[in-house]
């Protein structure tokens with residue numbers, strides 16, 4: 001900034017009394033923190049847990065009945081922040097890798113839990129990868145900070161929780177009989193997500209259409225490979241009232257994806273192809289939009305930055321999840337008022353949720369008026 005500009009801003013601020021307003025706002029922020037609260041030493045702890053799924057879950061690349069997760073806690077002066085790492089096996093993290101990674105983190109050296117940028121950058125720099133492990137700490141730290149401030153994150157970020165959208169509900173690949181059954185069970189959901197990427201794709205969609213006319217989203221999980229056939233299929237899917245499609249081609253087929261994005265009758269959303277903030281600039285033009293997931297981008301801090309960057313590039317935004325408890329789902333839900341599509345059904349797919357938090361009421365994402373991420377232990 002030039003000297004002239006600085007002087008101009010300084011004199012303008014003084015003239016309008018802005019300097020005084022800034023001082024007052026500092027006082028009011030300080031006032032939220034209880035007077036007796038000593039920002040003390042933070043302690044990280046974690047324990048492994050296994051989620052049991054309601055149905056065998058099949059996507060284009062695998063099937064499973066359980067998902068390992070790691071539940072994390074950060075304690076400071078008797079206040080607990082909760083976090084979670086979800087570890088679907090095909091993504092490469094496990095109880096063992098998360099334990100090893102988290103054992104390298106020493107939160108006791110930080111005096112100020114509000115210094116998120118320093119703390120989370122330090123953790124990110126320990127080693128590349130380990131994105132779910134990093135997310136577990138990020139979420140727990142956000143929860144702790146929200147509790148210290150006495151505010152939910154949708155308030156801290158400035159989002160209206162009543163604008164949270166309907167979530168889609170995922171119908172996995174299965175026999176027509178099971179698909180019909182799952183579609184009937186999904187009666188409360190206004191939008192259904194169909195897993196595609198096998199020879200039975202048209203049959204899957206037609207089976208769902210034999211039960212309901214609700215709008216559909218599709219997720220191919222990189223299961224197709226021919227761009228011309230994919231385009232033909234997308235036209236057919238549009239006629240079936242499919243409103244968007246995730247990752248139709250392998251993420252490496254960048255030119256084919258860009259070709260498709262130019263021609264597709266419905267938005268193409270990058271999921272496997274867009275992991276973190278740094279991937280977004282390259283994704284503009286290749287996809288119409290991105291699917292943000294806390295577990296692949298290291299948590300709420302980076303997810304929020306991704307949302308803002310994608311919006312500034314006029315891209316569509318979807319928020320998604322893995323199979324997760326209501327802890328990580330609640331954390332993600334604070335961004336949902338700002339997205340085009342939300343797929344936050346992860347906690348609905350499990351039998352043994354460990355938390356109570358953001359709920360799905362009549363298909364709509366319903367955030368709690370509670371400080372932090374709004375999840376409490378059951």
Ligand code: MG
Pocket residue numbers: 219221246247271272291320
């Ligand atoms: Mg996906």
